[in-house]
Amino acid sequence: MPRINIAGNAVKKFTHGESALDVEANTFGRLILELDRRFPGLGRQVEESMAIAIDGEIYQDAYHAPLKAESEIWLIPKIAGG
Amino acid sequence: MSQHHVSATVNGEPVEFLCEPQETLLDVLRDRLNLTGSKEGCGSGDCGACSVVVDGRLMCSCLMLGAEAEGRAIETIESLAQGDRLHPLQQRFLEHAALQCGFCTPGFLVAAKALLDRNPNPTESEARYWLAGNLCRCTGYDKIIRAVMDAAADLRK
Amino acid sequence: MAYENLKVVGTRPIRPDGVDKVTGRAQFGADMTMPGQLVGKMKRSPHAHARILRIDATKALALPGVKAVVTAADFPDIPDEMAFVGEGPMNFRDLSCNCMARDKALYEGHAVAAVAATTAAIADEAVALIDIAYEVLPHVIDVEAAMAEDAPLLHPRMITQGVQPAPTKPSNIAKKMVFALGDIAQGFKDAEVIVQRKYTTKPVHQAYIEPHACIAAASSDGQAQIFSSSQGQFMIRAYVAKLLGIDISNIRVTPAEIGGGFGGKTLVYLEPVALALSKKCGRPVKMVMSREEVFKASGPTSGGAVEVKIGAKKDGTITAAEATLKYQAGAFAGSPVGPGCMAAFAMYDLKNVTITGYDVVSNRPKVAAYRAPGAPISTFGVESCIDELARKIGMDPIAFRAKNAAKNGTKAAYGPTFKDIGYVETLEAARKHPHYQQPLGKNQGRGVASGFWFNIGGESSAAVHINEDGTAVVVEGCPDIGGSRASMAMMAAEVLGLPIERVRPVIADTSSVGYSFLTGGSRVTFATGMAVTQAAEQAVVELRKRAAVTWDIPVDDIAWADGKAHPIGASAGKFPPLSLGEIALKSARTGGPIGGKAQINAQGAAPGYGTHVCDVEVDLETGHVTILRYTAVQDVGRAIHPSYVEGQIQGGVAQGIGWALNEEYIYDKDGRLENAGFLDYRVPVCSDLPMIEAVVVEVPNPRHPFGVKGVGEVPIVPPMAAVANAIYDAIGVRMPDLPISPPRLRAAIDRRAEAAE
Numbered sequence: 004m005p006r007i008n009i010a011g012n013a014v015k016k017f018t019h020g021e022s023a024l025d026v027e028a029n030t031f032g033r034l035i036l037e038l039d040r041r042f043p044g045l046g047r048q049v050e051e052s053m054a055i056a057i058d059g060e061i062y063q064d065a066y067h068a069p070l071k072a073e074s075e076i077w078l079i080p081k082i083a084g085g
Numbered sequence: 086m087s088q089h090h091v092s093a094t095v096n097g098e099p100v101e102f103l104c105e106p107q108e109t110l111l112d113v114l115r116d117r118l119n120l121t122g123s124k125e126g127c128g129s130g131d132c133g134a135c136s137v138v139v140d141g142r143l144m145c146s147c148l149m150l151g152a153e154a155e156g157r158a159i160e161t162i163e164s165l166a167q168g169d170r171l172h173p174l175q176q177r178f179l180e181h182a183a184l185q186c187g188f189c190t191p192g193f194l195v196a197a198k199a200l201l202d203r204n205p206n207p208t209e210s211e212a213r214y215w216l217a218g219n220l221c222r223c224t225g226y227d228k229i230i231r232a233v234m235d236a237a238a239d240l241r242k
Numbered sequence: 243m244a245y246e247n248l249k250v251v252g253t254r255p256i257r258p259d260g261v262d263k264v265t266g267r268a269q270f271g272a273d274m275t276m277p278g279q280l281v282g283k284m285k286r287s288p289h290a291h292a293r294i295l296r297i298d299a300t301k302a303l304a305l306p307g308v309k310a311v312v313t314a315a316d317f318p319d320i321p322d323e324m325a326f327v328g329e330g331p332m333n334f335r336d337l338s339c340n341c342m343a344r345d346k347a348l349y350e351g352h353a354v355a356a357v358a359a360t361t362a363a364i365a366d367e368a369v370a371l372i373d374i375a376y377e378v379l380p381h382v383i384d385v386e387a388a389m390a391e392d393a394p395l396l397h398p399r400m401i402t403q404g405v406q407p408a409p410t411k412p413s414n415i416a417k418k419m420v421f422a423l424g425d426i427a428q429g430f431k432d433a434e435v436i437v438q439r440k441y442t443t444k445p446v447h448q449a450y451i452e453p454h455a456c457i458a459a460a461s462s463d464g465q466a467q468i469f470s471s472s473q474g475q476f477m478i479r480a481y482v483a484k485l486l487g488i489d490i491s492n493i494r495v496t497p498a499e500i501g502g503g504f505g506g507k508t509l510v511y512l513e514p515v516a517l518a519l520s521k522k523c524g525r526p527v528k529m530v531m532s533r534e535e536v537f538k539a540s541g542p543t544s545g546g547a548v549e550v551k552i553g554a555k556k557d558g559t560i561t562a563a564e565a566t567l568k569y570q571a572g573a574f575a576g577s578p579v580g581p582g583c584m585a586a587f588a589m590y591d592l593k594n595v596t597i598t599g600y601d602v603v604s605n606r607p608k609v610a611a612y613r614a615p616g617a618p619i620s621t622f623g624v625e626s627c628i629d630e631l632a633r634k635i636g637m638d639p640i641a642f643r644a645k646n647a648a649k650n651g652t653k654a655a656y657g658p659t660f661k662d663i664g665y666v667e668t669l670e671a672a673r674k675h676p677h678y679q680q681p682l683g684k685n686q687g688r689g690v691a692s693g694f695w696f697n698i699g700g701e702s703s704a705a706v707h708i709n710e711d712g713t714a715v716v717v718e719g720c721p722d723i724g725g726s727r728a729s730m731a732m733m734a735a736e737v738l739g740l741p742i743e744r745v746r747p748v749i750a751d752t753s754s755v756g757y758s759f760l761t762g763g764s765r766v767t768f769a770t771g772m773a774v775t776q777a778a779e780q781a782v783v784e785l786r787k788r789a790a791v792t793w794d795i796p797v798d799d800i801a802w803a804d805g806k807a808h809p810i811g812a813s814a815g816k817f818p819p820l821s822l823g824e825i826a827l828k829s830a831r832t833g834g835p836i837g838g839k840a841q842i843n844a845q846g847a848a849p850g851y852g853t854h855v856c857d858v859e860v861d862l863e864t865g866h867v868t869i870l871r872y873t874a875v876q877d878v879g880r881a882i883h884p885s886y887v888e889g890q891i892q893g894g895v896a897q898g899i900g901w902a903l904n905e906e907y908i909y910d911k912d913g914r915l916e917n918a919g920f921l922d923y924r925v926p927v928c929s930d931l932p933m934i935e936a937v938v939v940e941v942p943n944p945r946h947p948f949g950v951k952g953v954g955e956v957p958i959v960p961p962m963a964a965v966a967n968a969i970y971d972a973i974g975v976r977m978p979d980l981p982i983s984p985p986r987l988r989a990a991i992d993r994r995a996e997a998a999e
Contacts, residue, residue, distance in 0.1 A: 008657055010421055010584075010656040010657040011404075011419050011420060011421050011580075011583075011656070012404050012406075012418070012419060012420045013403070013404055013417075013419065015404075015406060016406055016408075020406065056657065056658030058659065058661070059658050059659040059660055059661035060661065060845070060846060060945070061658070061696070061845075061846075061847065062845050063698065063699065063700065063845070064700075064843060065843060065845055068845070075658065075659055077656070077657035077658040079584070079656050079657060079658065080419075080580045080581075080584070082581060082584075082696045082698055082763070083578075083581070083611060083615065083698070083762070083763060084505070084611065084614070084615065084695075084696075084697070084698050084762045084763020084764060084765065084952075084955060085448075085504055085505020085506075085508065085610075085611030085612050085613045085614065085615045085762055085763070085955065105361075105363060107363065115272075115273075120266075121266070121269070121272075121273040122265070122266020122267070123266070124270065124272075124451075124452065124501070125272065125453070125530075126451040126452065126453070126501075126533065126920075127533040127919060127920050128532055128533055129533065129919050129920070129921065131919060131920035131921045132451055132533075132920050134451055161266070162265065162266035163265070163266055165264075165265070166265050171261070171264065171265075175261075175264040175265065178264050179256045179257070179260040179261070179264060180256065181885070182254070182257070182725065182883075182885035182886055182888075182889055184260070184263055184264070185723065185724040185725060185886070185889050185890075185893065186450075186451075186452070186499075186500060186501050186502045186503075186723055186724065187259075187263030187264075187268055187499065187501070188270060188450075188451050188452045188499075188501025188502060189451050189501075190263055190264055191264075191266040194264060210929075212928075213928040213929040213931075214928075214929045216928045216929075217927040217928045217929040217930075218927075219927075219928070220451055220920060220925060220927060221451070221928075222448075222449055222450055222451055222502050222504070222893070222896075222897070222925065223502055223723075223724060223889070223893045224889055224892060224893050224896075225889075225892035225893050225895055225896035225926075225931060225934050226896070226926075226927075226928045226931055227892045227931075227933050227934045228885070228888075228889060228892070229928070230928065230933070231933075
């Protein structure tokens with residue numbers, strides 16, 4: 004089961020302060036659904052405001068991003084630019 | 086509000102136009118004569134994007150009234166190329182990639198030509214100080230100066 | 243990475259839009275006219291903070307030549323809604339209120355009404371005739387003043403997010419963010435040397451030379467045309483649709499050439515208002531900002547306060563790092579403090595780090611993105627502190643950075659592990675560069691600083707069409723700010739095997755190309771380049787199929803090289819190669835028009851790093867700083883068109899130097915901007931700068947077919963610290979507050995002399 008690390012404190016109010024969760028999900032799309040099931044509202048918040056880094060590669064707005072149990076997975080705030 | 090009737094020479098051609106008292110020469114060039122190559126960047130003579138040559142003198146057209154053009158000879162960016170032959174300054178700007186967004190480029194070309202008309206062999210420092218009245222926010226000026234120096238060498242041949 | 247032995251990529255052809263730009267023919271936002279157009283002008287608040295009690299436009303409407311007046315009442319009342327549609331999370335209610343004030347004016351220059359009239363003079367007169375009653379309120383601008391207990395409140399219901407439990411009282415602090423790794427208490431205990439300092443920066447503007455400009459034309463059947471200078475025609479379309487409640491398919495936005503953006507043109511100011519005016523009177527309305535309006539009403543970036551504390555062992559190993567960032571967001575929440583926090587220490591391998599950030603509203607324009615938003619401010623603090631720490635330990639600044647450098651496999655302060663990065667390579671190139679060995683004279687000094695930016699991917703669409711004569715057209719949807727359309731043509735030409743002159747790029751309007759995210763985030767060469775490459779590859783697949791049909795052999799027996807189909811495998815040698823032109827000529831008979839398209843959400847953008855070396859000379863009498871020499875090294879992945887890559891680096895450096903030495907917003911005691919023009923908002927001019935040497939390092943990004951990493955934003959991140967560090971090296975005066983303008987430096991020199999007495 005992939006371990007999902009969460010950077011920053013923006014979603015701590017949903018996760019009751021937790022910043023690392025084990026979630027049964029093999030894609031980012033599945034992850035959002037699972038997060039919403041466990042912590043209502045969290046999935047939507049993550050989908051709208053966070054990107055996911057899988058083994059150092061950043062995916063932004065990508066339901067298909069693959070999650071493996073042995074991957075290093077971090078949810079980080081979405082990046083814009085100028 | 087009565088308008089002024091003005092006769093002048095623009096890019097070697099006689100022109101006549103009407104303009105309101107408060108219209109600047111830049112407004113007239115862009116809105117009355119459809120010569121939109123000269124740009125408004127600031128309206129206060131600080132950025133040089135509106136540079137034109139009036140009776141042989143480099144000027145910010147936003148600082149001159151349209152009515153003041155009466156009887157004068159005005160040259161804009163549109164007169165730099167001869168038909169489809171680019172001026173060496175224009176050619177060197179392209180080769181050196183001396184433009185990124187291109188908005189300040191007409192002003193720089195007019196000002197640079199005015200420099201080389203006066204001083205065909207400027208040093209880098211002379212070129213930089215002459216062009217200090219033209220702002221560029223994209224390039225950091227490096228490639229612009231290289232293009233001007235190369236064009237100066239072209240013209241001296 | 244798919245492509246090697248490159249023939250076009252990496253060369254320096256003349257850009258295809260170049261002749262139009264050097265002859266003045268190119269059409270920027272204000273160069274377009276439409277028949278029957280009116281001139282639109284904005285009425286703006288003269289107060290930094292005020293309640294709008296009453297707006298009376300009767301006299302204005304009675305003026306002959308005035309055709310329409312709009313206020314917030316003409317805009318739908320949008321609920322609070324967060325969406326990520328443009329650059330950064332956007333609250334559409336905030337955006338609507340920023341375009342046209344509702345109930346309150348939140349900064350001097352905030353739009354409160356707008357007029358459309360037959361001439362500019364009449365529009366100006368009408369603006370003056372609009373009668374507005376204000377209740378002036380106390381205002382606050384400075385970020386720390388806005389955080390104070392008793393500060394005037396901009397939004398009565400603003401409760402700080404990111405604090406558990408949530409505060410009961412509203413404040414101007416929109417958000418608090420914390421990123422933490424390891425144990426900094428222990429880390430500081432382990433440190434043998436610690437440097438701690440507070441740094442401040444003043445708000446600055448992107449200062450693009452072209453003011454915002456657009457024409458909007460509404461027709462009575464609900465459709466609309468907009469011609470606008472922006473960083474994204476699809477962004478304009480989406481925002482206008484949202485703000486005015488129009489179907490997206492009813493709006494067609496044509497991108498003008500754009501005279502600079504740097505992030506400042508990634509949102510709307512004029513377009514919704516111009517269209518609202520046009521809808522009211524049935525004629526096109528052209529709106530162009532004056533330079534004063536650009537400074538007063540368009541989004542500059544934050545001013546900030548940055549506290550940094552770094553501890554290290556005597557051998558130079560950093561044991562702990564801590565930073566607290568406070569950024570102004572302007573009138574509405576949304577400063578770039580988040581990326582500022584994440585980028586701050588991204589150059590270093592840290593086991594123990596805590597970064598805290600505050601997003602704070604205050605009575606000045608809503609901030610907009612400015613080239614690597616957030617990073618220059620926090621990096622100024624961090625890289626100045628690193629410099630001080632290295633000196634205290636007695637280590638060379640490049641060696642100190644190399645000892646702690648982020649490499650592949652290093653964990654970022656915000657969590658993920660870095661891969662395919664080229665930071666160490668930039669340090670090495672800087673160290674080896676002759677600049678680093680050049681001797682310095684009296685009152686001259688050398689400063690080093692590094693920087694990082696994430697770079698993004700995102701959605702891009704592209705099409706490649708093969709013309710009947712074997713030339714090609716590339717259609718894409720990202721405005722060209724710095725030469726990118728040339729790079730698109732080059733990548734397509736490389737894939738097709740055509741010379742660059744036979745591939746012409748077009749930047750299409752929103753109805754003529756698929757959705758493309760805007761030009762920004764250093765994304766175009768990466769993401770749109772990826773789409774263009776895929777579209778060209780699809781065209782090649784089709785070309786091979788047509789050759790297969792022509793020769794009646796299996797398509798697997800056909801290879802594409804040098805712009806020709808070659809029979810290979812079992813069919814090798816059976817036919818002379820077929821050129822692209824020959825295949826194109828017969829396209830109708832072999833199946834129809836030939837082309838390819840791609841519509842992607844590009845993932846795999848890789849971050850960029852830069853290391854800068856700056857030499858200065860200080861005039862002790864005047865406090866004036868001369869930049870003697872500047873070398874900027876940057877990992878760009880792969881330079882598609884090296885001249886324009888160098889140009890991005892040089893331009894970013896110049897902006898950073900301006901930010902360091904002269905640029906700032908100066909407010910009077912009533913919160914009014916005193917320097918809203920280029921005379922007193924002093925950007926670098928030609929004579930302020932030397933040649934800027936851009937050194938390109940290439941550590942390719944394996945997830946892009948040509949190895950591209952974004953380029954445009956990294957170069958603005960290091961210069962402020964590089965300049966401040968150079969000043970310290972020259973005269974021993976540490977300047978933690980920007981800008982380091984002559985009066986400030988002179989005062990610091992005087993204070994040092996007094997302290998010595």
